[in-house]
Amino acid sequence: MQTPTPAIAPVxxxxxxxxxxxxxxxxRCSTCSRRALCLPAGYAEPELQAMDAxxxxxxxxxxxxxxxxxxxxxxxxxxxxxxxxxxxxxxHGGREQVTGFHLAGDVxxxxxxxxxxxxxxxxxxxxxxxxxxxxxxxxxxxAGSANVRNAVSHRLGAQIVGEQRALLLLASxxxxxxxxxxxxxxxxxxxxxxxxxxxxxxxxxxxxIGSYLGLSLETVSRVLSAFQSQGLVAVDKKNVRILQMEGxxxxxxxxxx
Amino acid sequence: MQTPTPAIAPVxxxxxxxxxxxxxxxxRCSTCSRRALCLPAGYAEPELQAMDAxxxxxxxxxxxxxxxxxxxxxxxxxxxxxxxxxxxxxxHGGREQVTGFHLAGDVxxxxxxxxxxxxxxxxxxxxxxxxxxxxxxxxxxxAGSANVRNAVSHRLGAQIVGEQRALLLLASxxxxxxxxxxxxxxxxxxxxxxxxxxxxxxxxxxxxIGSYLGLSLETVSRVLSAFQSQGLVAVDKKNVRILQMEGxxxxxxxxxx
DNA sequence: CGTTTCCTTGACTGCCATCAAAAGTGGTGG
DNA sequence: CCACCACTTTTGATGGCAGTCAAGGAAACG
Numbered sequence: 159m160q161t162p163t164p165a166i167a168p169v170x171x172x173x174x175x176x177x178x179x180x181x182x183x184x185x186r187c188s189t190c191s192r193r194a195l196c197l198p199a200g201y202a203e204p205e206l207q208a209m210d211a212x213x214x215x216x217x218x219x220x221x222x223x224x225x226x227x228x229x230x231x232x233x234x235x236x237x238x239x240x241x242x243x244x245x246x247x248x249x250h251g252g253r254e255q256v257t258g259f260h261l262a263g264d265v266x267x268x269x270x271x272x273x274x275x276x277x278x279x280x281x282x283x284x285x286x287x288x289x290x291x292x293x294x295x296x297x298x299x300x301a302g303s304a305n306v307r308n309a310v311s312h313r314l315g316a317q318i319v320g321e322q323r324a325l326l327l328l329a330s331x332x333x334x335x336x337x338x339x340x341x342x343x344x345x346x347x348x349x350x351x352x353x354x355x356x357x358x359x360x361x362x363x364x365x366x367i368g369s370y371l372g373l374s375l376e377t378v379s380r381v382l383s384a385f386q387s388q389g390l391v392a393v394d395k396k397n398v399r400i401l402q403m404e405g406x407x408x409x410x411x412x413x414x415x
Numbered sequence: 416m417q418t419p420t421p422a423i424a425p426v427x428x429x430x431x432x433x434x435x436x437x438x439x440x441x442x443r444c445s446t447c448s449r450r451a452l453c454l455p456a457g458y459a460e461p462e463l464q465a466m467d468a469x470x471x472x473x474x475x476x477x478x479x480x481x482x483x484x485x486x487x488x489x490x491x492x493x494x495x496x497x498x499x500x501x502x503x504x505x506x507h508g509g510r511e512q513v514t515g516f517h518l519a520g521d522v523x524x525x526x527x528x529x530x531x532x533x534x535x536x537x538x539x540x541x542x543x544x545x546x547x548x549x550x551x552x553x554x555x556x557x558a559g560s561a562n563v564r565n566a567v568s569h570r571l572g573a574q575i576v577g578e579q580r581a582l583l584l585l586a587s588x589x590x591x592x593x594x595x596x597x598x599x600x601x602x603x604x605x606x607x608x609x610x611x612x613x614x615x616x617x618x619x620x621x622x623x624i625g626s627y628l629g630l631s632l633e634t635v636s637r638v639l640s641a642f643q644s645q646g647l648v649a650v651d652k653k654n655v656r657i658l659q660m661e662g663x664x665x666x667x668x669x670x671x672x
Numbered sequence: 673c674g675t676t677t678c679c680t681t682g683a684c685t686g687c688c689a690t691c692a693a694a695a696g697t698g699g700t701g702g
Numbered sequence: 703c704c705a706c707c708a709c710t711t712t713t714g715a716t717g718g719c720a721g722t723c724a725a726g727g728a729a730a731c732g
Binding site for chain 2: 257277278304307315316319328369371
């Protein structure tokens, strides 16, 4: 059997500053209030100091602005300090597909690892702040520290597992199960960030939820109305209050009739 | 805002041998015919020697046997030397969902990176051989070598991108587009391994294809029959011959009416 | 050779997309 | 402050795609 040339694209690191957008340089992880949620969770003092030494920039990103675009060269991973983002992949026919939503502490941009180019774009759903961490420097740091290696690996693994969960959702759930699953997911992530698990504000539109869940925006709206009339949730526009957490959970798991 | 305790589970490495199954120890990447396809693609001499020094085991896995199970502790990543595997995640209600198919050169088991436990199970679709590489040793190797780091990162990134592609498929394609997309994917991967892109043997059942594509097995069968009657493919049981590659590609992209 | 599993094809049903319209919301500028 | 416009959301009516149920046939397995 002939072995063709390896399919591994060399990762290009261009040591240029990211285009546009003023940035406050020199952020310190060691004094950051979001540290426990973020990439440096579990770092010891030496690694924290090393992260500090990177002196990476914190950028403000306004609602609707993009952090990176599909096909763009890979320079930075972005730690989401505050705000909300969506990831969007453009499909062949110009249509867009939302592949994920991101909250504070999430790390964006890892989908560029394979090809050295971003496979999706990330845009802000509200005014947000991100720490732009040069990936090459992070990789170098990981050579010297098992903690850094583990943290990066953990993020990558979490993204893989998260996408697998989304696959399960899309492949095997009906509309009600998908929407219930979505609400519970957001709820758990809000709680993990210290917010209420029972009441939160959705930053994304029905159309974006629908794209993410593989449903039309009308179906999302209808299911939310149905949940409301069943007394499971109270929905007022983008504000959601969960009234019966277990009822929602049952909506997800009731596929074994 | 209160920051809760970090959600990072410590990865447990138990230095025990993998249970059961006789194994031929001491494989050498440097003399392996699959090297160019596999994890060590792009390694230089020093890294190859280091991989050789791991002296990891090659295991034979018979059709139907499992490499690891959901929830099992993470010890090894598996480089698929020959054969075919499927990854399966069990959903809450006992139902199963195929999350991927794997061919020679693919690396299995990376979904355990996040939690230290496998998030899915891998079972062989035919008699196969895998190289069981102790992850802890691979991680240590990656501390010293940028090539090893890049190779591992590249695999992780490829898995992320691959799952994103599957998300797009499930969220936005109809049955014909999904099946066409599946056939083209298998075709491209066979070609990348030096086999014919136009004629191959599917190792998986219609039910497994359906689970992977989010379709019923009957629908998979019907779409294959339809493609056959359109002269796009010739299907005989599990043997597939692609007659009009462009026709299939058009089936995927014709969603912009 | 019998048994089991897999595949194909048909008939029917139902879930959800699509089309459509009305009501609500937010932003802008006169 | 209010009028105006664009956008989002909700709700209804309809139709189509694919799931489900069912049965016959083919292949694989022991």
